[in-house]
Amino acid sequence: MGFVSMVYSGLRQSFGTISLLFSGYTISFPGRVFGEQRGGAAEILSRTGVNHGNEPHLRILGQCYPGVVQYKGKQEPALTWDHYKVAQDLPDSGSRCFAHKAERVMMELWDFFRCEPGMEEVAASVVNKVCQKLVPDMWYEARIQAVITYHAQVHKTTVNKAQARTMQLTRAQYLLVPPSWLATHHPTWEFMARRWCDPEWWEQTHKAARERRLKMAGPAHHQGSQSLNQYAKKWSAAHGGQPCGQFMAFALAHKGKAESEVSFNPEDPPSAYSNATVHSRISQYTAAARQVHGEDWDPSTHDLDGELVMRVGGGKKHGRYWIGDSTLDTASTPTLSQIRARSTDSAPPIRPRPTATQIQIDQVQASMEAKMEEKLREERQRYEALMRSQMQAMFTYIQSIGAPPPSPDLFPGLAGGVPPPGGVTPPSGASPAATPNQSEASNFPISPTSPWTAWPPQ
Template sequence: MVQVGESTVMAETFDHYAAVTDTQDREGRVWRNKLERVIMEMLDFYRIEQGFEDLARQVARTACHKLVKDMFYEARKQAIVDFHAARNVRIKRDDAVTMTLMKEEYLEAIPWWMATHRECWEVLVDRWCAEDWVDRHEACRQRRLMMQGASHHQGSLSLSEYAARYASHHGVGEINTFKAFALSHKGKYKADIQYNPEDPPEAYSNPSAYDRLSSYSEVAKEVYGQDYDPRSHDLDGEVVMRAGKGKKHGRYWLGDSVIDMASTPTLSQIRARSVSGGPSIRERPTATQPLQAQLEEERARREHLEATLAQQVQEQVQAQVQVQLQAQTQEMFSYFQAQFAAIGHPLQAPLPMWAPRPPISSPPMPGSAGSNAGAGAGVGAGDVDLSAARNLFPQEPPPFDP
């Protein structure tokens, strides 16, 4: 537990180690804080080549940031494995990710490295047993499973080690970090792969690598001119900061392990010296944006399909209604045909289609202008002569034969 401001919190990030004052060890060494002690004690196990001291500290600090976060993530899985192992039940660590324990069960499985700080373990257990923690944990897990491809093909190698092994295996000269980053997202160093800026996103193990390389190349040309070729240079810290809008969660957007933090300006420094019309500072796309685009595309496709199906259903319903109307008309005609045949006046079958009825105007009312027209006056423009239709109707009803 560390004191941050007026509150006491658990040291769950590596930056919290800087808030604890260091004490003298057996060898009489004292550093400014625990953060520096962790880095320097870790470097005691390595022999650093002269001139690479600053880079070694940078690499160690970057590694510690991730290790501290992973330490608490792995602690929960190990607690689940240990709890079941004490009851002679073997649980794999991969299976423990989807399992949970009760609070009392977590407290029984405290790891050895936290046994002297039980209050910290209780804080962790309370967090894991919170109502919304399981939902958030599962949501993050599902989001990781939806990743479109492998993040890279470096394995446990750093980007510099990957570049050295690629050059040695293929018998080529030293390659810069820009090419190494691109190749590490295409395949392993033994694979027959080459970097080509014209390659589509499908050439990379993850489409996000293509987006990062494209954005970096565009910003690099804004900073150094359109004739600048990123393939001929190492990754530039300022360009990375501009392309990824600074560091997110303590990491650069690309080439995090090879960017020199000491010589790379901060985002506030870059903004302070930026002018209107100069190189841009771009928004870093989030991991969910490609998924959102896919969801929008899927939603549009589903809506189009639903509209098409609705139209087809409507057409089918209209066709069924038309068939029913025709059937009812035929049934009605058959009924009247039988009735008229019984009285000796058979009806002819109706035509399949009837022409539209012509407009028929009514005769003029008595006293109107049309009725007072003189002899020899022409028929009105809107009138129709109905005298030819009078012979269609008999003057007397047909005789009834009982």
């Protein structure tokens, strides 16, 4: 297999992955051997139209692994992408010289892929960000593979990845099964074997993971390894061919899997989404879009507007758009400085992007205010019920001893008031504050017929 049919025609940044989109062109790799050579050619990426994920990047990272490096004034194993950036490199088989191992990794990647013209800077930025995650992932996978290899070679048993994740080896057992890319870096493998057998290190690792998880309001999404466009196609196929735009797909991907019975409604509350922070994004984007396109604009039937996403999300943060990062074309989406330069008074404002922590604080604050309002309402109802009960008891007692009713001014809650006994009009200005008697009825020698009226119904 001396040729590989593909062209590197697109990039998608998605938490450490790059999607490779192929369109059928043929690229020859003369004199380059990648991994194990079989039949005189490299056995990689041979199936046109298949997303091969991170396989080529991990292999290049392993081949270029620098071992122990001088970093921040001390010698330590290369465990991060920054270690690759300080590791000196030797000329390769083609006499090419690179500033450091990181540059070699990035340049060797283009020996196997061809970038779309005009996308070189974007591609380099994405590859750099992807490698920041892939290097730690190498060590995670190396431990799991060591467990699988040890059981296969020593115990002659098969262990899958799910089982290997929960299994541990001793330091001596780890040292028996180093990965091929660490064959010449024994001190590094020994360092990792000691670390993996240290209970204190595991406790610190688990604690850090728990803290990161607690900061998340919910699952990131339900797409799995699919892109947003792939999720939209899958949802449409599972729901009778209903159309599914990018914005609608973004909302649905945070409700459930494509095959599940999920539907989009702009009026859905935050509880409808697996991650409450998504609701604020959807609401703000919808409001901004209707400000631009009119109140009748339906977000479910339109693709995402890159400029609006930049406005409501405060630009790109850490290289990512606030909504639908994988679907927006970086080349056609204006930068924040370009948007500011051409903004008018009628355009939606550029809002600072709230952090997940700030959104959670706002939600907790709103929840506390709602609970406090409900508590005050209940207390007010209890107080009013208690006052009515006490007033009823007082009126019943006064009536039982034959005393006249109090002035209407004293209890304004009595509907219609109570007329004075005998039709005698009290002197002007008479009130409980002006005379010791609450009414003049007590001055009559003969008590008239009881003027008590029925207690007003509750």
